[in-house]
Amino acid sequence: AQSVAQPEDQVNVAEGNPLTVKCTYSVSGNPYLFWYVQYPNRGLQFLLKYITGDNLVKGSYGFEAEFNKSQTSFHLKKPSALVSDSALYFCAVKAPGTDKLIFGTGTRLQVFP
Amino acid sequence: GAVVSQHPSRVICKSGTSVKIECRSLDFQATTMFWYRQFPKQSLMLMATSNEGSKATYEQGVEKDKFLINHASLTLSTLTVTSAHPEDSSFYICSAGGAGGVQETQYFGPGTRLLVL
Numbered sequence: 156a157q158s159v160a161q162p163e164d165q166v167n168v169a170e171g172n173p174l175t176v177k178c179t180y181s182v183s184g185n186p187y188l189f190w191y192v193q194y195p196n197r198g199l200q201f202l203l204k205y206i207t208g209d210n211l212v213k214g215s216y217g218f219e220a221e222f223n224k225s226q227t228s229f230h231l232k233k234p235s236a237l238v239s240d241s242a243l244y245f246c247a248v249k250a251p252g253t254d255k256l257i258f259g260t261g262t263r264l265q266v267f268p
Numbered sequence: 269g270a271v272v273s274q275h276p277s278r279v280i281c282k283s284g285t286s287v288k289i290e291c292r293s294l295d296f297q298a299t300t301m302f303w304y305r306q307f308p309k310q311s312l313m314l315m316a317t318s319n320e321g322s323k324a325t326y327e328q329g330v331e332k333d334k335f336l337i338n339h340a341s342l343t344l345s346t347l348t349v350t351s352a353h354p355e356d357s358s359f360y361i362c363s364a365g366g367a368g369g370v371q372e373t374q375y376f377g378p379g380t381r382l383l384v385l
Contacts, residue, residue, distance in 0.1 A: 189374075191376070196379070196381065197379060198361050198376040198378040198379045199312075201375060204373055245311065254300055254372075255302075255314060255317065256314070258312050261310075261311050
């Protein structure tokens with residue numbers, strides 16, 4: 156069965172420091188991987204996705220993610236965090252041949268001034 | 269990016285009444301729309317997948333007679349919570365995908381918070 160794990164419930168980082176939000180997945184075949192961000196009482200905003208090609212994917216608001224097939228990971232990164240990046244981040248995966256997104260449990264990012 | 273709207277953003281209703289939530293893709297045609305439910309501090313739970321012009325496909329454990337989904341056009345899907353009860357109170361979010369197949373990105377609406385008294 157397909158699954159996504161976000162091992163950290165919360166990540167705290169100081170403004171200006173690099174941030175990493177971890178995601179690992181389990182699917183049969185080649186996965187399609189997504190990151191979304193959710194601000195309080197709002198829907199999800201698309202950040203980036205990996206379908207194929209270059210393992211380093213660049214997305215919105217300066218975020219990027221690296222697909223690592225051997226480690227089955229797709230960690231979200233940003234070189235310099237902003238206080239406004241504080242939100243709930245979801246990793247999601249689609250298994251080949253399906254439209255359904257399987258979401259991780261979410262990681263709350265808190266960036267301190 | 270593509271824009272998806274939901275209406276209403278917030279609704280309070282009495283137990284036993286029905287509530288309709290609309291999901292619209294504003295600048296693209298959505299062949300597939302998805303309805304999710306999110307409990308406080310939890311992840312999204314897929315309720316059903318709807319394709320334009322056909323019956324929705326419900327996830328296991330979701331009552332299709334209680335959560336009626338209609339996808340009558342390529343830009344509009346509706347979710348009706350029938351005979352709502354307090355346990356139906358939740359944050360309902362829709363998403364829409366275009367015709368790009370499984371590589372297509374799902375774009376999400378802003379969500380509807382339902383409170384059943």
